[in-house]
Amino acid sequence: MRVPIQSVTPDCGQAEIAGWVHEVRDLGGLAFMLIRDRTGIIQVTIPKKKVSEQVLAALKAVSRESVVRVSGPIKAMDKAPGGRELVPEKIEIISLAETPLPLDVSEKVQAELDTRLDARFLDVRRPRVAAVFEIRSAATFAIHQYFHDAGFTSITTPKIVAAATEGGTELFPIAYFDKEAFLNQSPQLYKQMMMAAGCEKVVEVGPIFRAEEHATTKHLNEATSIDIEVSFADHLEVMRILEDLIIKTYEYVDKTCSVQIANIGVEDFAVPKGPFPRLPYAEAIEIAAKKIEDPIKYGDDVSPAAERAIGAEMGGHYFIVDWPSEIRPYYAMQYENDPSICKAFDMMHPRMELSSGAQREHRYDILVNQIKKKGLNPESFEFYLKPFRYGMPPHAGWGLGADRLVMTMLGLGNVREAVLFPRDMHRLVP
RNA sequence: GCCCAGGUAGUGUAGUGGCCUAUCAUGAUUGCCUGUCACGCAAUCGACUCGGAUUCGAAUUCCGACCUGGGCGCCA
Numbered sequence: 442m443r444v445p446i447q448s449v450t451p452d453c454g455q456a457e458i459a460g461w462v463h464e465v466r467d468l469g470g471l472a473f474m475l476i477r478d479r480t481g482i483i484q485v486t487i488p489k490k491k492v493s494e495q496v497l498a499a500l501k502a503v504s505r506e507s508v509v510r511v512s513g514p515i516k517a518m519d520k521a522p523g524g525r526e527l528v529p530e531k532i533e534i535i536s537l538a539e540t541p542l543p544l545d546v547s548e549k550v551q552a553e554l555d556t557r558l559d560a561r562f563l564d565v566r567r568p569r570v571a572a573v574f575e576i577r578s579a580a581t582f583a584i585h586q587y588f589h590d591a592g593f594t595s596i597t598t599p600k601i602v603a604a605a606t607e608g609g610t611e612l613f614p615i616a617y618f619d620k621e622a623f624l625n626q627s628p629q630l631y632k633q634m635m636m637a638a639g640c641e642k643v644v645e646v647g648p649i650f651r652a653e654e655h656a657t658t659k660h661l662n663e664a665t666s667i668d669i670e671v672s673f674a675d676h677l678e679v680m681r682i683l684e685d686l687i688i689k690t691y692e693y694v695d696k697t698c699s700v701q702i703a704n705i706g707v708e709d710f711a712v713p714k715g716p717f718p719r720l721p722y723a724e725a726i727e728i729a730a731k732k733i734e735d736p737i738k739y740g741d742d743v744s745p746a747a748e749r750a751i752g753a754e755m756g757g758h759y760f761i762v763d764w765p766s767e768i769r770p771y772y773a774m775q776y777e778n779d780p781s782i783c784k785a786f787d788m789m790h791p792r793m794e795l796s797s798g799a800q801r802e803h804r805y806d807i808l809v810n811q812i813k814k815k816g817l818n819p820e821s822f823e824f825y826l827k828p829f830r831y832g833m834p835p836h837a838g839w840g841l842g843a844d845r846l847v848m849t850m851l852g853l854g855n856v857r858e859a860v861l862f863p864r865d866m867h868r869l870v871p
Numbered sequence: 872g873c874c875c876a877g878g879u880a881g882u883g884u885a886g887u888g889g890c891c892u893a894u895c896a897u898g899a900u901u902g903c904c905u906g907u908c909a910c911g912c913a914a915u916c917g918a919c920u921c922g923g924a925u926u927c928g929a930a931u932u933c934c935g936a937c938c939u940g941g942g943c944g945c946c947a
Contacts, residue, residue, distance in 0.1 A: 468911085469904035488905070505898090520906055541881040541899050541917095549909055550883045550897045555939060611946085627947050653946050654872065660946070745943080770947055797947085840947085867939080 443510070447480035451517035451525045458483060458527065459510040459535070461566060462503055464547055472500055474532075475522075476511060479571065484521045485511050485529055492529060499532035506538040506546055506563070554855060561862060561871060572701035573859060576694055577847045581646065583693035584667060587686050588644040593669065596643050598631035600624055600650070604821060611652035613662075624650035627840060630825045632670040633772070633801060636836040637828030641672040646843065656866055658855040659793050661844060663864035670838035676774075676784040676800035679837045680760060683788055683796060684717045686841075687758060691850065707851055717788070718759040720751070725761050728754050740765055743787075743794075752791030762786045771811040773799040788839070790849040798839025805829040 443459045460478035467473075474485040487500055503509060513530040543560040544552040546567055557564040564570050588595065601617060602625045612623040628645050635643045649666045671679055691712040694702070702710050729737050729747035732754070737747050743761070751761075766775050766783040773783040785799035802808045808829060812819045819826060847859040857863040862871055 464908085466907050466910055467904085468907060471905035471907080473907055473910090475908080484908080486906080490905090518906090520908085522908060543881065545882055545897070547897095547909080552882060553940085556882070629947060649947090651946070655943095655945060656940090657942080657946095658940095742946090772947090 445480040446476065446478045446483045449483055449515055449525060449527070451515055453515045455513070456515050456527060457510065457512035459508070461546075462505050462507045462509055462538075464505065465500070465503065467500075474500070474503070474509075474511075476509065476527075477566070481523070483523060484526045485513075485532075486518075486521065486526045487529060493531070496529050496532050499534055502537070503532070503534055504538050504540050506542055506566070507534055508536040508538075509534055554857060558857065558863065558868065559871070565861070569704045569706070572698075572704040573847070573851060573853070574861060575701050576698045576705075576851065577843075577859065579694050579698050580690050580847060580850070581843070583690045584646065584686065586693075587689050588642075588669070591642070591682075593642040593644040594635075594640050596632070596635060596640070596645050597647060598625075598628045598645060600648060603824075611654075613650050613652045626651055627666065628668045629772070629840070632668055632838060633836065634825070634828050636670055636672045636803075637831065637833045641834075642669070644669045649840075654866055658857075659845060659848070661856060661860065661863055661865055665843040665860075667841040667843050667846075668838065670801075670836055672834040672836045674800075674837045675835070676762075676786060676798065676837045679798055679800075679839055680719075680762075680786055680788070681716075683798070683839055683841065684715050684758070684760075687717075687788075687846075688713055688715050690846075694850065702851075705851055709852075710850075713758045717757070718755060719762050719786075720755065720759055721763045722761055722765065722782070723763070725751050740767065742768055745793075748789070748793060749791075752789060752793075755789070755791060757791065758795075759789050760786050761789060769799065771815045771817065772801050772808065774802045775811075784837075786839075788841070790845070792849055793845060794842075795845050795849065796839050796841040798837065800835070800837040803829065803833045803835045805833070 443457050446458055446460060449456050449458065458476060458478065460476045463475040463477040463482055465472065465474050470489050472487040472489065474487065475482050476485055487496060489497060510533040511527060511529050511531070513528050515525055515527055517524060518526045542563065544556055544563055546563055548567060565574065585595070601615065601622050603622060612626055615622050615624060627649050628647065632643050632645060645668045647666065649664050651662055653660065653662070669679065669682070671682070695710065695712055723739060725743065726737060726739055726741070729743070729750045732750035733746045735744065735746060737744065763782045764785045766773065766781055769783050769785040773785040775783045783799065786797065787794050788796040802811060805826070809819045809826065812822060844856050844859045848856045853859055
């Protein structure tokens, strides 16, 4: 009966373990094999004169990163890592690894990200890499739990859609029988339809696709988005939900993943403090204009340099609110007293944008008007507009980039490190 | 799409016209070694992205292609 390596102690007496051969050190009459599974590493000590022919043959035949099953007595040993070692009665080579390896799992020699992603299955064998995805899993769990507890309905919406519904970003066209179709850039329109469906609070965690030809450390062509929409809520209420979610997620990771955080080498892991400052767009532009060389003025989008300048000033998570209506999508609700700005917001980490959202325009006539003002044709939005004619409550929501959340939480240099099999302009395999 | 920097053994690197039969580390193969823990020692193996040009001579210079990294633009 195989046991996890972490649970092997001198009290076990006898144990059977299975895992990957991390390293072999042959000292002559004595050899050590380090065996690794996802829970830890144990030393298998082989005094050559005292073990069976079968064990000696396996020691000679085995290569690094092969999968083996080893059984034998456990002994307390101060000199061994973890204070215990296994003396094998039997070593079974389950799967022999080819040599040489495409990258060094034991990390004596670092590999470049591109090399690592080409052999991701080997890369993730490294505890510090596995830790990223264990933390991502914990964060995802905390997020689902948060919304479940708050009474949200978790939904899934189509990723194959008929039309470019929002304009702006490039879409991936796909062959859909004899029709033209696209991969969806956002669940935006569908989650709004669910407000008309009376669901009141919905959340979707799923993939979004963008065909933008950007090659940066924070963009992907397939990303994971955490999207919510809430009926009878305004933008202020969903901002409170967002900052609460971020804090609760950090708290959960802090509480349950200390081993992984240490593994990755994050020294300054800190749960962000709420409430996050609400910085009006106009003030954000002023800060940026003072600090960066490129001229930036009211009405411009916030450039990466401006993002960094404002982020340095703010020092932690913050919101940018009250955006000019002209640079936000048609579905953002404008202020009654000043239609030049709207109830839209971005939630920022000092390094980059994590989320954007808004109170949506739910009044049919105004919405149609705003679509027209953006130079779009309301007729091509019929499937989206129809629900607005049959009882649409006021609502607000946001989308949060899960990959960037993990990236900024762990201080990773490249968003690809937070994604198992990232998709970018150049990478479609594995 | 634009700008910049790159492409050398499986991996990570040194090498900017002849000293390159290409450096170092790690690795692989073989041998020695009974307490290693980045074990040690010895031997062996293994690479200049591709095509063209300049030159007596090119890993090194030039041109083109392909690929990679970083920045910008773009980014509901």
